[in-house]
Amino acid sequence: MPQPKIFSLIDKIIFDYEMIKDGDKILIAASGGKDSTVLVEYFSNRARRKNCNFEYKALHIESEITKPIDSELVKKMEEWNVPLENLFVDILARVKPNQKMNCFWCATQRRTELLNYAIKNGFNKIALGHHMDDALETLLMNMTEKSELSTMPPYLKYEKYPVAIIRPLLYVPEAEIIAHAKDSGYICHTCTCTYQDNSLRKQIRAKLENLCDTPEKKEHMFYSLKNIQKEYLL
Amino acid sequence: MPQPKIFSLIDKIIFDYEMIKDGDKILIAASGGKDSTVLVEYFSNRARRKNCNFEYKALHIESEITKPIDSELVKKMEEWNVPLENLFVDILARVKPNQKMNCFWCATQRRTELLNYAIKNGFNKIALGHHMDDALETLLMNMTEKSELSTMPPYLKYEKYPVAIIRPLLYVPEAEIIAHAKDSGYICHTCTCTYQDNSLRKQIRAKLENLCDTPEKKEHMFYSLKNIQKEYLL
Numbered sequence: 001m002p003q004p005k006i007f008s009l010i011d012k013i014i015f016d017y018e019m020i021k022d023g024d025k026i027l028i029a030a031s032g033g034k035d036s037t038v039l040v041e042y043f044s045n046r047a048r049r050k051n052c053n054f055e056y057k058a059l060h061i062e063s064e065i066t067k068p069i070d071s072e073l074v075k076k077m078e079e080w081n082v083p084l085e086n087l088f089v090d091i092l093a094r095v096k097p098n099q100k101m102n103c104f105w106c107a108t109q110r111r112t113e114l115l116n117y118a119i120k121n122g123f124n125k126i127a128l129g130h131h132m133d134d135a136l137e138t139l140l141m142n143m144t145e146k147s148e149l150s151t152m153p154p155y156l157k158y159e160k161y162p163v164a165i166i167r168p169l170l171y172v173p174e175a176e177i178i179a180h181a182k183d184s185g186y187i188c189h190t191c192t193c194t195y196q197d198n199s200l201r202k203q204i205r206a207k208l209e210n211l212c213d214t215p216e217k218k219e220h221m222f223y224s225l226k227n228i229q230k231e232y233l234l
Numbered sequence: 235m236p237q238p239k240i241f242s243l244i245d246k247i248i249f250d251y252e253m254i255k256d257g258d259k260i261l262i263a264a265s266g267g268k269d270s271t272v273l274v275e276y277f278s279n280r281a282r283r284k285n286c287n288f289e290y291k292a293l294h295i296e297s298e299i300t301k302p303i304d305s306e307l308v309k310k311m312e313e314w315n316v317p318l319e320n321l322f323v324d325i326l327a328r329v330k331p332n333q334k335m336n337c338f339w340c341a342t343q344r345r346t347e348l349l350n351y352a353i354k355n356g357f358n359k360i361a362l363g364h365h366m367d368d369a370l371e372t373l374l375m376n377m378t379e380k381s382e383l384s385t386m387p388p389y390l391k392y393e394k395y396p397v398a399i400i401r402p403l404l405y406v407p408e409a410e411i412i413a414h415a416k417d418s419g420y421i422c423h424t425c426t427c428t429y430q431d432n433s434l435r436k437q438i439r440a441k442l443e444n445l446c447d448t449p450e451k452k453e454h455m456f457y458s459l460k461n462i463q464k465e466y467l468l
Binding site for chain 2: 140142143144145146147148149150151152153154156170207210211212217218219220221222223224225226227228229231232233234
């Protein structure tokens with residue numbers, strides 16, 4: 001069976017940033033959405049290749065406000081031979097009385113749980129499912145809100161912990177993930193908890209689409225981050 | 235008389251980039267539009283300050299397809315004590331038979347004439363009237379079209395010639411130039427020759443306004459170029 005087209009983009013970024021080395025133990029954050037499912041599919045494929053000496057595991061963090069992974073998807077992951085674990089985290093119970101639940105806070109809780117799990121279980125890398133559009137949205141938000149030229153990097157070593165964050169989907173435009181997920185028959189649900197107020201995210205998404213009205217512009221913009229002309233800046 | 239507010243932004247960028255030094259001979263490109271007129275007004279003001287030992291001159295490049303500087307504006311510049319010269323350049327005559335006249339080509343011709351004039355007459359700096367919005371539009375165009383993170387820099391030394399380009403208005407948002415020009419009663423005409431096809435420029439302007447829907451966002455975006463977080467990029 002030929003490789004899906006987007007796998008070659010993932011191969012490329014893993015090569016460019018030396019994301020996977022022999023002996024790595026990689027924890028994949030599996031939300032059950034299309035992005036992390038592509039990631040899980042890719043790892044199950046890569047693990048079957050010759051000379052691939054790494055371990056991986058998919059971890060789903062469940063809470064009162066997120067759905068469990070769809071049973072069809074769990075079946076698919078079993079077919080793919082993916083080791084999958086479900087970890088229940090009581091997100092709502094951690095909200096203090098005078099605090100308001102929000103997306104950012106929930107994400108931070110989940111990220112902390114991922115990190116704790118990785119450290120406790122000897123994983124040295126955490127793979128996240130952010131794609132090219134996520135990186136561009138974050139770039140635009142950081143520039144216009146924080147006055148900072150930065151985004152989600154492909155490879156980031158934690159300074160305090162023996163763990164690195166990798167983002168193997170960063171070369172992949174979201175449109176290609178959607179197309180691939182459809183072809184492969186994934187359930188394409190996204191984060192839709194009742195607490196969610198992602199209006200800011202929606203706004204910046206619309207602004208990105210307005211700015212980059214062709215797939216080429218999006219790619220140009222993304223790869224401009226590798227082509228920084230210092231003397232033609234401030 | 236108190237300084238106009240935008241003069242302090244110009245003071246700041248000149249200080250930050252050491253744009254003006256004792257003994258400098260500075261040629262200002264004066265199109266007759268609001269931007270370069272602010273620049274000319276600023277220089278006439280600065281030249282009257284104590285301990286300012288530089289020379290300057292405003293040069294207007296006229297052609298068959300641009301209007302001469304408005305006579306009211308010429309009078310204003312006389313009041314300001316500005317040395318102003320008009321240089322006629324036969325832009326259309328240089329277009330070869332199989333070539334189509336366009337904005338970019340015309341701008342290049344005019345820039346070349348400015349440079350030649352500066353070299354021939356001993357000017358070591360050329361001051362251009364680009365402002366913050368121009369820089370942001372160019373940034374977005376360079377990112378999405380050329381895959382390059384670059385824009386118009388405040389200070390650029392020509393490698394081949396003893397001349398540097400300076401852009402003293404780069405800290406000034408266009409809205410503040412417009413407000414100042416109105417207050418000062420400038421004629422606010424912009425480049426409107428019949429050959430002009432600036433649809434691309436208009437598009438990117440609309441995209442910038444969509445992306446930065448408040449003055450703060452524009453400023454944040456601009457100053458993010460001074461705050462490049464290399465490890466949070468590609």
